[in-house]
Amino acid sequence: MDLFSEKIILTVSRLTSLLRDVLEENFQQVWVQGEVSNFSSPSSGHFYFSLKDSGAQLRCVMFKGAARNLKFRPGDGMALIARGRISVYDQRGDYQLICEYLEPAGVGALQAAFQQLKERLAREGLFDQAHKRHLPFFPRRLGVITSATGAAIHDILNVLRRRFASLEILLYPVRVQGEGAGLEIARAVEEMNRLQMADVLIVGRGGGSLEDLWAFNEEVLARALYRSAIPVISAVGHETDWTIADFVADLRAPTPSAAAELVVASADELRGRVEGLEHRLGLAMESRLSTLESRVASLRRLLADPSATLGHLAQRVDDLTERLELGLHNGVMRLKERFDRLDRLLMQHSPLARVEQLRQRLLLLVSHGERSMLLRLEGDKQAFGAAAARLEVLSPLATLSRGYSITSRQQDGRVISDASQLKMGELLDVRLRHGAAHCRVEGVQLPTEPKPLTHADDSEILSDQSRNDHGNGKI
Incomplete structure (x- = not known):
């Protein structure tokens, strides 16, 4: 169909559909570089943003399935390289880039993800020195979380046999690279803590590329190390390699062999330290004894004959005893005189005499009362007889x-x-x-x-x- 030779009227939807077919057929796989602007990530999990340069801008979308595989999170102002296909969004009539892959321009995606996670965990305080625990001086059991077939476990065992062969070692085998390795290592740390299986932990592996070491840069492992109640030594890679686990762990060792050396001191080193402490203790004791001897000699010169002092004290005791006896006698005499005076006053005001007077008066009153009562009864008896006689005279009977x-x-x-x-x-x-x-x-x-x-x-x-x-x- 020739759209230019004939007059054909198209609907907007039809025209948009034709344009989408043209774009998708001719731009199925394109790489675009630009600066991110208007970035948004709604609850659906999709990424919406624009890539722009000095002359133009391109709408972009990255759906949740592809966004989930990103090791970093895009943001406004970040220079990105995007891979995807061109399509048309019918509702707005805009063409857009449906992104399938993103990476920072000028730096790898893993490195950008590492830097973003490091900055975020640092703001949360997971790297704070105040949170880190000290290693025990004489651990009884060492827990090692690493691959059972890797070189790291062999290096650790060789060092520990040479330095302190009696230390008990417990290996928790895990995968140290690949998808899900970080979660597996984190669960091993949590299980060691739950069972209290060791006094100190070594978490690590041998060196490798950033991709190989990525399991030790995952957030789930970082938080498991932060929550660990058992001190943790991170021993990942070579001396120049740093991971998120190195920043969170209580102590960082450049290699697994160095981690084993940090766990315990060698027997010769311990013996030398004990001998040094023994020598220092002997010198300190000799110095202390010499100082005490000098002080005793000085005090002996200052100390007088105690017999004279005891004589004065005995005389003073006798004098105080005599004064005490005299004071007690005088006090007793004063109290006796006061008692006699009070006794005389009490006898003068004794209630016995008053009680006797009242008793005599009571007897007298009782006697008078009895006589008065008898006289009264006799008078009443005579009056009653007279009244009865008069009543008898006047009685109708x-x-x-x-x-x-x-x-x-x-x-x-x-x-x-x-x-x-x-x-x-x-x-x-x-x-x-x-x-x-x-x-x-x-x-x-x-x-x-x-x-x-x-x-x-x-x-x-x-x-x-x-x-x-x-x-x-x-x-």
Whole structure:
């Protein structure tokens, strides 16, 4: 199809698709160098950025699968060399480079990754000298984490047999290069710490390229070494080779053989040190004894005869004893005189005399009270007899005993003192000296010539009338 000989109208999507096919067919594998700008890495894990130079810029994307294999992390301003293919992003109509590989321009990717990790761990404090532990002077067991078939373990064993053959050595075999080697070494360090299998650890391998030593530059191993409670010696590569493990470990040895020499001193060296310390101790003891002898001689010259001093002290003791006895005697006498004076004052104010006076007064009062009570009782007895006699005279019972009676109405119990108060057929009660009678009024006799009567005359008339009524059987 010739787009220029005929008038063909295309949609935007169709045109973009045609351009994408052209670009992808002709630019399947390109290398581009430029400076990174507008770098971003969202939660998806993809990298989005632009490569630019002085004249143009190119949009780039690196998907998560490829980004995961990078040993370093790109950033704004970094000069990169990118390999990938050209394509078109349909939604914006932009062409872009889909990157499959990145490396820093002018320096290898591994070296850039090493430098980035080193700077980040240094900021976190993993390299701080204050965190590093001292090696034990006489370790009983050495743990070696390295390849079981490499030259490092043989070099370590040869040195230790020559220097201190009695040291117990425990080998933890691991892979020291290749994918996953760093994680395997880190797990070995953690397992050694969990089981407390050694007093000191050597982690290392022989020399090699940066790629060969990369397992000792991985972050997982660096953090395992930092958390280790057992002191760690890093022995990786040759003297000019440095790894992240060298910075984190408690001590760095340039080679595995040098690490073995740092673990323990040789028997000859220890013997020489002991002999040197023994000689120094002998000299120090001789010097100390000489100094003490001189001091004793000086003190002996200054020391006087103690007998004179003891005599003065004995005399002083006698004098103080005499003064003490005299003081005690005088004190006792003063206390005795004071006691006698207080005793006399107490006897003068003794409560016994006052108690005796009160007792005599109490006896007197009791006697007076008894007499007064007897007199009072006798007077009350006589008064009671007189009152009883008067009561007997005035008592209705006494009147009844003389033949009189008391008449009262049954209906309301009212005493009848006048015949005018009676009605025919009314029921009466008549109280006698002994017993009573129930009567009915059959007739009433009123007095013809009433006259005032005294109380005594009234009683006699009532009595006479009552006797007459009782004799007649009616009132």
